[in-house]
Structure formats: structure tokens, C-alpha cells
Amino acid sequence: MPQSSDTTSYKDIKITVLSRIRSGEWQPDSLLPNEQDLAVEFSCTRTTVNRALRELADEGYLERRRKAGTRVLSAPQRQARFTIPMVRDEVEAMGGTYRYALVSSKLEIAPEWLSARLALSSGQNVMHVRCMHFNGNTPFQYEDRWIVPASVPQVKQADFSQIGPNEWLIQTVPFTNVELSFLASRADATIAGFLDVPEGEPVFTGERITWLQGQPVTFAKMFFAAGYRMTTQF
Amino acid sequence: MPQSSDTTSYKDIKITVLSRIRSGEWQPDSLLPNEQDLAVEFSCTRTTVNRALRELADEGYLERRRKAGTRVLSAPQRQARFTIPMVRDEVEAMGGTYRYALVSSKLEIAPEWLSARLALSSGQNVMHVRCMHFNGNTPFQYEDRWIVPASVPQVKQADFSQIGPNEWLIQTVPFTNVELSFLASRADATIAGFLDVPEGEPVFTGERITWLQGQPVTFAKMFFAAGYRMTTQF
DNA sequence: CAGTGGTCTAGACCACCTT
DNA sequence: AGGTGGTCTAGACCACTGG
Incomplete structure (x- = not known):
């Protein structure tokens, strides 16, 4: 029988399981029934139960181990997922x-x-590139970036007057590994000037290092305008 | 035939697909072959291909739409996943x-x-709770938190002298919705005193609001010691 | 060693969307 | 209208690991 309105889908199971955790019916640290039993309860196959529980474990609600079974995480290791958009998208x-x-x-x-x-x-x-990103006429982000020509030779011919180095890199180096950090730094005279804030002002700052197959591609510092906050819900 | 050493697994497919994107064989914005064709190429069922592509889409590498097919994301909407550990775990x-x-x-x-x-x-x-988290004798985080008794009546009897309010809440209110923000703020006299930094110093700051089924549970500000950075790789 | 989750197959129907 | 991904079934073997 295919899935249809009256069939229990993996999404239904996820919702049910979450509500049982919320309600306290399944306490933290306690063991869930095994997949086969749940499949019987939900009138579906074990495959479907498996997908539901696998995703919940992936989302940090459950812990699963062979033979040991599936357990409700006591201190849910909730992972915050921050989408890291390109500046243009963020402003728009x-x-x-x-x-x-x-x-x-x-x-x-x-x-x-x-x-x-x-x-x-x-x-x-x-290649040292410095640039500004605006929201209208308001400074949004000041970017200070270095690109390694040994890894990206085309950078010597690149023209960054129209396109930002980040967008250019994404087009040029399609796939990379990234290390991303966020911290609070202090606006020096340069940054203060570009962001139009007093010198010494706290500035939310991102640092990004990118590699392509082990070769360093770029290091970027991104200084955000006053009042910026990075937010997520989960 | 079950999966075994010579069978193509969904993990193999993920690796292969990623390497084709890296190598430029599958350009950004281009369309992948459909699942059925890939299943033939990899000598497996469409189910297996589906899982591989679904996970890659979930990780932000691909975009999938019915009828339209599967596409390599041009500006990979890579999502940074920051694990939000409890302070204790982070220090340890x-x-x-x-x-x-x-x-x-x-x-x-x-x-x-x-x-x-x-x-x-x-x-x-x-309930207004203020507390400190140390790494040895070094200040690590100053926490300023409010808990709503209307949502968590037990808080009136709670003793926060031995256990931090966050750990207490996790034990007491096992499941919640969270909004989490990070920003750069300025150390006022109080914060500067607790974190042992000069007044006016930039401070990496987290703000966390928690609900339980629509009811506000707690609002917390977390001020991190100088030099703190939140880092992830992907 | 035996129970549990991990994964794959082969086939099917369906929902959605572009054309 | 028709192709593509989304999901489910029924059954199977396997890998890991706790007791």
C-alpha cells in the first residue's frame, strides 16, 4: 500500500515521538521501544520508523546505538544551524x-x-582586496580579504570593481572547505570610518578561511555594522 | 543482494557526487542525471540514489524539485552548524x-x-539569576538570566547555589523552542568587573529566549570572556 | 551470542511542477 | 500531459556491541 492520507508517514512518526518526549511520556535517558515494535504500533514498516528516528537522532533529539537501542537525549545536544547567506542575499x-x-x-x-x-x-x-557592502546608503559590512594566487591563479586578472571577491570566488572555485568563526572585536580607525561608528566601538566580526583540497584559498574578515546580530531558531 | 564490500552504498554515491562537483565535472547550476539513470550508473536501486541526493540537498549542496530535477547549487547555501554545548562541556x-x-x-x-x-x-x-562560569580561576562567561515562574513554577523552590540555571532548566523543562542570537556588545562596569576586562571592552554576547509550547520560559544573556570565538568547520 | 539499528533491493503509487 | 522526485512496502542480510 502506498502512502496516502490514512497511512502513517515518517513525518507523522516524528511528530508523535516529539510530542511524547514533550509530554514526558518518554523521559530523558529512557529507552524507546525498538523499531520493529514501533512499526507494529504505527502500522507501517520498520523502514519508515527507521527514517523517522534516524532524522530525529540527526537533529539531536535521540541517540541511537546498535543493540543498545534508541534513547532520549537528556541534555538535547541541540545544534543551532545558522544559514550563512551571501551578503547580497542577506541585505535583500x-x-x-x-x-x-x-x-x-x-x-x-x-x-x-x-x-x-x-x-x-x-x-x-x-591579492589583498578591501570592499564595502551597503544596505542602500547605510554601511552594512566592511570586508578585508586576502586571496592566494598560488591556489587561484585567475585572481591576478580578476576585476573586483563590479563584483565582490566572495561572489567571484564562488563562481571561480566551486567547492571548498571552510572554517568560520565569529567574535567581538574593536573598531580601529579604519573600520570605524568605513562603518560610520565611533572608534573603539564593539564590532561583530566573522573570520573565514577557505581551502580547496588542502590548498589555502582565502582569508576574510567581515566587520558588521553596529547593531548586527546573527539569529537562529530551533 | 544486500550491501557488502562490492556494493555501491549511499555513502559512496555522496562521495562520488561531491567529487564530481569539486572537479567541475558537474558545474554549478547544471542539472544532474535523474535518479533512475544514476541508479543504473551506480548499479543500485533508485532508493539508494535517492537517499544520497536527499542528504546532499539537506546539507546544502544540491537543490531538488519534482519534475525540474536535481541541480548543483551555484552559491552553495552552506549551512554552518554550530553545536551549542552547555558551558560546562565547552570548558571541559x-x-x-x-x-x-x-x-x-x-x-x-x-x-x-x-x-x-x-x-x-x-x-x-x-526569577532573576546572575552567575559566573569559570575555567579554573579564569572567568569564562557571565550569565544574566530571567526565568518566568508562571511557566516554570518550580523555579521558586530552586536552589541555584550548586547548579547553574541552564542545567537546572534542562532537567526541569526537558523540551523547548529556542531563539538564539549572537552579537557584539560593550562591557559595562558590572560585566567588566565579572569578566576582568576594562570597561567598554567589546564582549561576544549570546542571547537566548526559550519557550515551552508557546509560553515564555527564560531569557538569558551570556557574556563571554575576552578572546572568545565561536568556530565551526564545514 | 543474540538483539538492535544500518542499509539495500525491487517494486509501486503518488504529489508536484514544468512545459 | 508527463517526467521527476517523495515516500512507502515487504523482505533481507549485515554490522556492531552489550550482556
């Missing part, structure tokens, strides 16, 4: 008008801290 | 020794900003 999602402006773009010798951070050989050239 | 994972200290805990009338934020009726009582 707020109903704003995105505008990009290049500040400077030049090839230079990698500063020592960058060489250390990206494991570059000393004295290696990097 | 760093190899540190966790220590908790209650600063104050008292019932008070909800300030107006809090009433607005949590949609409380004005003049409603809330």
Missing part, C-alpha cells in the same frame, strides 16, 4: 537594496600573521 | 576545569523591556 532578505563598492585591490607580500595562519611560504604574494 | 572540552558560582538569585518584577521581549503581562514576577 531584509528588504534593503544591496550595493557593493571596492575600496582597494592589490597584489602584495603576505604579512607574517597571514602566512602563519594559512601556512604560506614566507614572502608569497597574495 | 578545552581541557579546563569547570567551576560555577552563583552571584545572585531573587524574585523581582519584570522590567519593562523584558515584559515586552517575552510578552509578559506587566508587573509579572520573574
Whole structure:
């Protein structure tokens, strides 16, 4: 029998299981019935139960181990998922008008801290790009980025006056590994000027390092305008 | 035939698909073959292909639509997953020794900003708990939290001198909805004192609102010590 | 060793969406 | 209208691991 209105689907099972946890019927740390028994209860196959429980475990509600069974997590290791949109999308999602402006773009010798951070050989050239992202005429983000030509040779011919380095990289280097950090930093004179805030102001800051198959591609610092907050619900 | 060493599993397919995207064989925005064709290519059933592609879509690499097919996302909407551990776990994972200290805990009338934020009726009582989390003797996080007795009556009898309000809440209210934000704030005199930083220092700050079935449970501000960064890889 | 979850097959119907 | 992904069934073997 195919799934239809009167069939129990894996989504129904997820909802039911969650409500039993909420209601306290299935206490934290307690063991759930095994898949076969649940399949009988829900009048479906074990495959369907399996998918429901697998997804719930993936979402951090349950812990599953062979032979040991499925357990309600006592301190749900809820994982917050932050979608990391491109700046343009973020501004437009707020109903704003995105505008990009290049500040400077030049090839230079990698500063020592960058060489250390990206494991570059000393004295290696990097493309240093600084730019601004606006919401209308309001500063939204100041970006300070270095791109490694040894990994992305095309960068020497790239023109960042019209397209931001991030969008350019995504088009050019389709797939990468990323390390992303967020922290609070202090606006120095440069940043304060670009973001139009007093010097010394706290600035929400992102740092992003990107590799392509083990080769360092880019290091970027993103300084967000005053009042920015990164939010998620779960 | 069951899965065994020579069978193509959904994991193999995921790896293969990812490598084809990396290598540029499947360009961004391009359409993948449909599931049936891929099943033939990989000598497996469509079910297995389906699981592989479904998970890749879930991870943000692909976009799938009925009839339209499966497409490589041009600007991979990579979702960063930050695991939100409890403070204790976070400190211990760093190899540190966790220590908790209650600063104050008292019932008070909800300030107006809090009433607005949590949609409380004005003049409603809330439990205000302030506490510190240490790594050894080094301040790690200062926590300023309000708990709504109307939603969690037990809070009036709770003793926060030994257990932190977050751990207590997890034990007491096993299941909740959460809104989590991160921002950069400025250390006022109080925060500066607790975190042992100069006043005015930028402080990485988390704000967490929790509901239980639509009822506001708690609002918490978490101020992290200097140098804190939230990091993830993907 | 034996129970539990992990995964695959082969086939089917359906929902949705683009054309 | 027809193709594509979404999901379910019924059955099977396997991998891991707790007792």
C-alpha cells in the first residue's frame, strides 16, 4: 500500500515521538521501544520508523546505538544551524537594496600573521582586496580579504570593481572547505570610518578561511555594522 | 543482494557526487542525471540514489524539485552548524576545569523591556539569576538570566547555589523552542568587573529566549570572556 | 551470542511542477 | 500531459556491541 492520507508517514512518526518526549511520556535517558515494535504500533514498516528516528537522532533529539537501542537525549545536544547567506542575499532578505563598492585591490607580500595562519611560504604574494557592502546608503559590512594566487591563479586578472571577491570566488572555485568563526572585536580607525561608528566601538566580526583540497584559498574578515546580530531558531 | 564490500552504498554515491562537483565535472547550476539513470550508473536501486541526493540537498549542496530535477547549487547555501554545548562541556572540552558560582538569585518584577521581549503581562514576577562560569580561576562567561515562574513554577523552590540555571532548566523543562542570537556588545562596569576586562571592552554576547509550547520560559544573556570565538568547520 | 539499528533491493503509487 | 522526485512496502542480510 502506498502512502496516502490514512497511512502513517515518517513525518507523522516524528511528530508523535516529539510530542511524547514533550509530554514526558518518554523521559530523558529512557529507552524507546525498538523499531520493529514501533512499526507494529504505527502500522507501517520498520523502514519508515527507521527514517523517522534516524532524522530525529540527526537533529539531536535521540541517540541511537546498535543493540543498545534508541534513547532520549537528556541534555538535547541541540545544534543551532545558522544559514550563512551571501551578503547580497542577506541585505535583500531584509528588504534593503544591496550595493557593493571596492575600496582597494592589490597584489602584495603576505604579512607574517597571514602566512602563519594559512601556512604560506614566507614572502608569497597574495591579492589583498578591501570592499564595502551597503544596505542602500547605510554601511552594512566592511570586508578585508586576502586571496592566494598560488591556489587561484585567475585572481591576478580578476576585476573586483563590479563584483565582490566572495561572489567571484564562488563562481571561480566551486567547492571548498571552510572554517568560520565569529567574535567581538574593536573598531580601529579604519573600520570605524568605513562603518560610520565611533572608534573603539564593539564590532561583530566573522573570520573565514577557505581551502580547496588542502590548498589555502582565502582569508576574510567581515566587520558588521553596529547593531548586527546573527539569529537562529530551533 | 544486500550491501557488502562490492556494493555501491549511499555513502559512496555522496562521495562520488561531491567529487564530481569539486572537479567541475558537474558545474554549478547544471542539472544532474535523474535518479533512475544514476541508479543504473551506480548499479543500485533508485532508493539508494535517492537517499544520497536527499542528504546532499539537506546539507546544502544540491537543490531538488519534482519534475525540474536535481541541480548543483551555484552559491552553495552552506549551512554552518554550530553545536551549542552547555558551558560546562565547552570548558571541559578545552581541557579546563569547570567551576560555577552563583552571584545572585531573587524574585523581582519584570522590567519593562523584558515584559515586552517575552510578552509578559506587566508587573509579572520573574526569577532573576546572575552567575559566573569559570575555567579554573579564569572567568569564562557571565550569565544574566530571567526565568518566568508562571511557566516554570518550580523555579521558586530552586536552589541555584550548586547548579547553574541552564542545567537546572534542562532537567526541569526537558523540551523547548529556542531563539538564539549572537552579537557584539560593550562591557559595562558590572560585566567588566565579572569578566576582568576594562570597561567598554567589546564582549561576544549570546542571547537566548526559550519557550515551552508557546509560553515564555527564560531569557538569558551570556557574556563571554575576552578572546572568545565561536568556530565551526564545514 | 543474540538483539538492535544500518542499509539495500525491487517494486509501486503518488504529489508536484514544468512545459 | 508527463517526467521527476517523495515516500512507502515487504523482505533481507549485515554490522556492531552489550550482556
